[in-house]
Structures are given as structure tokens and as C-alpha cells.
Amino acid sequence: MTTEDVYEGISIANHYPNDLKSIGLHVIPNFISNQEEHDLMEFLDSQKWNGLGIAPNPELKRRTQQYGYLFSYRYRQIQSDQTQLPEPFLPLLSKFNAHKYYLQNQYNHLVINEYEKNQGIMPHIDAPKIFGDTIASLSMLSDCVMTFTEKQDESIEYKVHLPRYSVIVMTGYCRYKLKHSISKNDQDKIDDLIIDRSRRVSITFRQVLPLETKNSSSNIDSME
Numbered sequence: 001m002t003t004e005d006v007y008e009g010i011s012i013a014n015h016y017p018n019d020l021k022s023i024g025l026h027v028i029p030n031f032i033s034n035q036e037e038h039d040l041m042e043f044l045d046s047q048k049w050n051g052l053g054i055a056p057n058p059e060l061k062r063r064t065q066q067y068g069y070l071f072s073y074r075y076r077q078i079q080s081d082q083t084q085l086p087e088p089f090l091p092l093l094s095k096f097n098a099h100k101y102y103l104q105n106q107y108n109h110l111v112i113n114e115y116e117k118n119q120g121i122m123p124h125i126d127a128p129k130i131f132g133d134t135i136a137s138l139s140m141l142s143d144c145v146m147t148f149t150e151k152q153d154e155s156i157e158y159k160v161h162l163p164r165y166s167v168i169v170m171t172g173y174c175r176y177k178l179k180h181s182i183s184k185n186d187q188d189k190i191d192d193l194i195i196d197r198s199r200r201v202s203i204t205f206r207q208v209l210p211l212e213t214k215n216s217s218s219n220i221d222s223m224e
Helices: 034-044 087-097 172-177
Strands: 025-028 063-067 109-115 121-124 134-140 144-150 157-162 167-171 178-182 187-190 193-196 200-206
Touching: 025 157, 034 087, 034 134, 034 200, 087 200, 144 187, 157 187, 167 172, 172 178
Parallel strands: none
Antiparallel strands: 025 167, 063 109, 109 200, 121 178, 134 167, 134 200, 144 157, 144 178, 187 193
16 A cells, blocks of 8 residues: 555545644744745845756746755656755754654755746646655745645645745645645635735755655656
């Protein structure tokens, strides 16, 4: 039995929106301060962005950076040996250690995604054969709404507000059975909240599984 098989037959419909933790979805508000955001963005904007025609991953329709490993979106595989995470990210890893629930996960791969107005990301599940059982993502510069859809029935969807400075953590059923996406809309709406979209940068924390090696691949039907 695989990790994913454990969650067969579970329905999020019985839990959303009042009991998200029971299906492995956690939102941690104010994970960083305004000054920490400023320092992180100063570092990131001093580094090389890729995507939008620039290698690696030139085919992406948004700008990205990667640290720790290089994951090819085109070939769905790890294409580099592990490198050390830059020092500016280390305080973030320490912050995760303060949340005892996440001590078991050792993040060794960071993906930085930049979303300008009218940029989003298609529904997907982060490659389960390559990445570990916990995915976390930090929101910087602006809020957005993330949409979760049932893997087996994409007509069933659930929206979650991701405030600036917050971290969303996806584990268990949410990690393996729900696709997540961000719309290309210039405005998001959730309940009575209206969010005017502007530049947003996310840092996604993942663990490349120990059995993963350079050029090993994963079969998955959706694009990150």
C-alpha cells in the first residue's frame, strides 16, 4: 500500500471549511515579519530569475528560482546534485522547527515563484514520487486565494485565503488527493473579502525523497 492509498475513500466535503486540519491543511498567519519579508525579497531580487524564456525551465510562464536541487518541469525529474541552501533561508527553517508538528520533515528543496497580476498556476499535485509528505509555502508581498479541487472530481472545489506573511502547509489527504491552483484573475473573491491581485512571491519548501537521484523521473499528469 502506498502513502496515497491510505487516503482513498476520504472526502473533504465533510470537513471543509471548519475543520481543515483534519484533512492536512494548515495556515500559519504572520509566519514572518515585514522586515523579514524585506530582507528575503532584497536577496531574491539580487539573484537570477529563470522562466519566461530564460533557462533553466525556460518554458514556464512565470519567473522562478530554485535552491537545494534543480527540478525540471519539462522532464519531471531532478536534474542536479544537492547544494546547500543559502544563508538567508536558514532562519525560515528554524521557524518551522518551532512548530513541533513539522519537525519530522527536513526541507532540502526551495522553489521561488513570482506571480504578477494575471499570472497563476494550473491545478496540480506536487510530484508524490519525488517530493515528501509535507509541502509548505510562504506568501510574500500580497494576499491570494488558493483553490483546492478533488483529484477525482475537479467540479468539487474549495477556496482558502493565503494572507501576506502566512505559510500554508499541506499534508496527508490534502497533499496527496487534492490539486491546488491559483487563478489568473486580477481580483480574488472569498466570502466577503475582495483581493486586488498584485505582485506576489512564494517560497515553497519541499523534501526531495532519499531514494531520489539525479535524472530520476515521476509520472504525474499535471504541470506545476
